[in-house]
Amino acid sequence: MCLALYKKRKTTNDELLKILLPLIDDSALDEDAIQDILLELRGISRSHSDIVSQALQRLLQRTLQNVDGHPVADKVLFALVMHMRTVPDHDTCINAIRAALDVAACEGYNFDRTCAFAFLTTFWQFGDHYYDRKRWSHAADWYLLGTNPVFEVAADVTGSKCLRKAALCRINDKEYPSAKILIGQCPTTEAPTCYLKFLVAVNQTQTEEAIRAVEAMIKAPDFDRKMLLLATSLARDTQNQTLLHAVLVALLDTLKVDGQEDGDQQKITLIRCMVRLVLQMMEEEGADLRRLVPILMSHLQAAHVVTSKIVKEGKELAFGNDLSWLWRSAYNAAVKGVGVWMENELTSMFGIASQLMEDSSAAAVLEPETDIDSHRVIASFAHVAGQYFATRDQPQSSIRTLGLRTFTSEIDKLVTLAQKVMTSKENDQEEMKRMSHIARLGLIYKAEILSELQDWDGLINTLKVLVSRYLILVLTPGRVWKACSTCC
Numbered sequence: 329m330c331l332a333l334y335k336k337r338k339t340t341n342d343e344l345l346k347i348l349l350p351l352i353d354d355s356a357l358d359e360d361a362i363q364d365i366l367l368e369l370r371g372i373s374r375s376h377s378d379i380v381s382q383a384l385q386r387l388l389q390r391t392l393q394n395v396d397g398h399p400v401a402d403k404v405l406f407a408l409v410m411h412m413r414t415v416p417d418h419d420t421c422i423n424a425i426r427a428a429l430d431v432a433a434c435e436g437y438n439f440d441r442t443c444a445f446a447f448l449t450t451f452w453q454f455g456d457h458y459y460d461r462k463r464w465s466h467a468a469d470w471y472l473l474g475t476n477p478v479f480e481v482a483a484d485v486t487g488s489k490c491l492r493k494a495a496l497c498r499i500n501d502k503e504y505p506s507a508k509i510l511i512g513q514c515p516t517t518e519a520p521t522c523y524l525k526f527l528v529a530v531n532q533t534q535t536e537e538a539i540r541a542v543e544a545m546i547k548a549p550d551f552d553r554k555m556l557l558l559a560t561s562l563a564r565d566t567q568n569q570t571l572l573h574a575v576l577v578a579l580l581d582t583l584k585v586d587g588q589e590d591g592d593q594q595k596i597t598l599i600r601c602m603v604r605l606v607l608q609m610m611e612e613e614g615a616d617l618r619r620l621v622p623i624l625m626s627h628l629q630a631a632h633v634v635t636s637k638i639v640k641e642g643k644e645l646a647f648g649n650d651l652s653w654l655w656r657s658a659y660n661a662a663v664k665g666v667g668v669w670m671e672n673e674l675t676s677m678f679g680i681a682s683q684l685m686e687d688s689s690a691a692a693v694l695e696p697e698t699d700i701d702s703h704r705v706i707a708s709f710a711h712v713a714g715q716y717f718a719t720r721d722q723p724q725s726s727i728r729t730l731g732l733r734t735f736t737s738e739i740d741k742l743v744t745l746a747q748k749v750m751t752s753k754e755n756d757q758e759e760m761k762r763m764s765h766i767a768r769l770g771l772i773y774k775a776e777i778l779s780e781l782q783d784w785d786g787l788i789n790t791l792k793v794l795v796s797r798y799l800i801l802v803l804t805p806g807r808v809w810k811a812c813s814t815c816c
Contacts, residue, residue, distance in 0.1 A: 344376060348383045352390060357397040362387070366407050373411055381415070381424060384408040388428055392435040402443050405432065409447070413454060422469045429476040437478065444482040448474045448490070455493060468497035488514040488521065495524050504528050519548035523555045530562055530571070538563075539574040546578050553582055569609050573623075576602045580630070592634050596650045599631045603657055610661075621665070621673050628658045628680045635687040652697060655684035659703055662710070675714030682707040701749050702759060708742045709766045716773055732777045736786070739774045743767045768794065 348369075355361050365387060373380045388404045391397030408428050412421045439447070455470035474490035491510050498507035508528050514521040522545035529538035542559060545551060556579050563572040580598045583591050606624045609615055631654050658681035665674055685704040688697070716735055722728050746767040753759045771794050778787040 344372075344379050345382065348379065349386060352383060352387045357391060357394055357400065359400050359403075362391070362397075362400045362403060366403070369407070369411075373414070377411075377415060380411055381408075384411060385424070385428060389431060392432055392437055398437065401432070401437060402439060402447075405429075406447070406450075409450065418466050418469070422473070425473060426476070429473065429478050433476060433478040439478060439481055441481050444479045445486070448479060448482060448486050451490075452493070459493075459497065462500070464497040464501035468494040468501075471497065488518060492520055492524055496527075499524070499527050499531065502531070504532050516544065517548055519545050519551040519555060522548060523559065526559055527562070530566060530568075533568075535568060535571050538571055542575055542578050546582055551582075553579070556582065569605055573602060573605050573609075576605070592638060595634050596631060596654075599627050599634075600650050600654060602627045603631075603654065607657065607661065617669065621669055621677075624661065625673070625676055625680060628654060628677075628684065632680060632683045632687060635684070635691065639687055639690045651684065651688045651691070655681055655688055655700075655703075658684055659707055662707070671714060672718065675711055675718065678707045678714065679711035682711055701745060701752075702763070705742065705746045705749055705763060705766055708738070708745065709770060712738050712742060712770070713773065716777070729781065732781060736774050736777055739770045739777075742770050746770070767797075 352365060355365060369380045369383055384404065384407060388401065388408060391401040391404050405428060409425055412424045415421045415424075451470050451473045455467045458464075458467035458470065471490050471493040474486060475494075479486070491514050495507045495510040495514075498504070498510065507524070511521060511524050511528065514524075516522070522541045526538050526541035526545065529535075529541055542556070545555060545559075556575065560572070560575045560579060563575045576598055580595060580602070583595050583598065603624065606620055606627065610617060610620050610624070631651070635651055658677060662674055662677035662681055665677065669677075682704055685700050685707065689700055689704075712735060715731075719728060719731055719735070746763040750760050750763045750767075753763075771790055775787055775790045775794070778784075778790060
């Protein structure tokens with residue numbers, strides 16, 4: 329009543345405060361009395377903002393210090409938050425709310441879970457308001473209010489979320505060290521936390537740290553592939569090929585697990601991207617070929633695994649153009665690597681190229697590509713020859729003997745394919761000559777192998793083929809006749 333009379337005439341702040349504070353100190357702490365006080369304070373909040381702030385802080389202290397006031401303390405605190413939200417100075421607003429929350433925590437006050445979520449939702453709404461307007465620092469301050477110990481009852485759900493929201497603000501504000509500190513307070517097993525680590529590392533050009541964050545992210549139980557797609561986009565924008573490759577590898581790993589209907593198409597698309605990326609890295613000056621060549625082969629081998637499965641299942645291949653690009657890339661890379669790569673790497677790459685060509689031919693909806701068989705003969709020959717030469721230097725063993733017998737079967741397939749090409753290109757003398765030369769050499773290698781295996785019947789049959797089809801050229805390799813002498 330006294331307060332109502334004073335409101336009708338001009339009153340100084342000191343006079344108003346002298347009325348308010350005794351009223352608060354002597355008031356009952358039941359809900360009706362507190363509601364009346366809050367209503368009176370709301371009525372003068374615009375004209376006496378500072379006085380209302382002090383009055384609300386005094387009322388909050390009284391409700392917290394008296395057990396009877398605990399049931400209404402949340403209402404007083406919420407009124408304080410909403411009033412301070414209207415204060416023009418941001419720092420004053422945040423400091424007052426933070427101080428009020430600290431008082432509540434020190435007094436041992438505990439929110440129930442529903443009430444805590446109501447406060448946190450309010451803080452997030454105010455934070456989002458500033459975030460949408462790109463006022464990153466202001467938004468972060470509101471988000472961080474939710475990390476106060478007074479909200480411990482909801483910390484298992486919201487604690488790390490508040491920290492991550494604030495960290496994202498720091499990242500947008502380019503305050504990466506501050507963001508890193510906030511992220512460090514979050515559980516490392518949560519995918520969003522790993523994603524923020526990735527963002528910080530990328531912006532600080534810490535490639536290895538970014539890659540580790542991606543690897544941890546896909547292992548997190550709450551992982552969402554959308555995060556990885558965002559990471560892919562960011563890695564591409566930074567033009568960091570090493571990072572982009574690592575992210576694409578992680579994305580491929582997730583596809584292997586999901587088993588989606590169009591998963592094979594997605595896998596091949598990703599593999600093609602990774603192969604192109606590795607080829608680009610191999611072209612750079614000072615490229616580490618010892619590291620990159622095995623990576624390239626693993627990607628192409630992965631493509632073979634996908635396509636061979638489709639062929640075995642009798643399904644229609646929906647990415648023939650991609651497969652054509654892949655086998656040509658494998659073949660061209662191997663040709664370019666002659667004299668540069670390790671011999672075993674060349675042998676393996678030609679073998680992978682041959683496998684991809686075989687997949688492409690087997691899965692072709694229409695006729696296979698016109699040049700695929702010729703390239704496949706060359707790639708198969710390089711693969712078989714490389715393996716055979718490597719086996720020559722190995723000591724005698726049952727494993728080596730088994731490998732030699734395998735070579736004879738591969739050579740038979742090679743010769744058959746070469747003869748198929750010669751039949752289809754009878755008018756192309758250069759191609760005929762090339763295929764004939766490869767078939768002849770293949771049979772010569774087979775004769776050497778059969779001689780070592782002491783398979784005399786097989787050796788005689790092989791020599792008959794050489795004599796009947798390649799009579800002019802079979803007399804030149806002295807090692808064949810030397811091998812034949814062991815038969816006599």
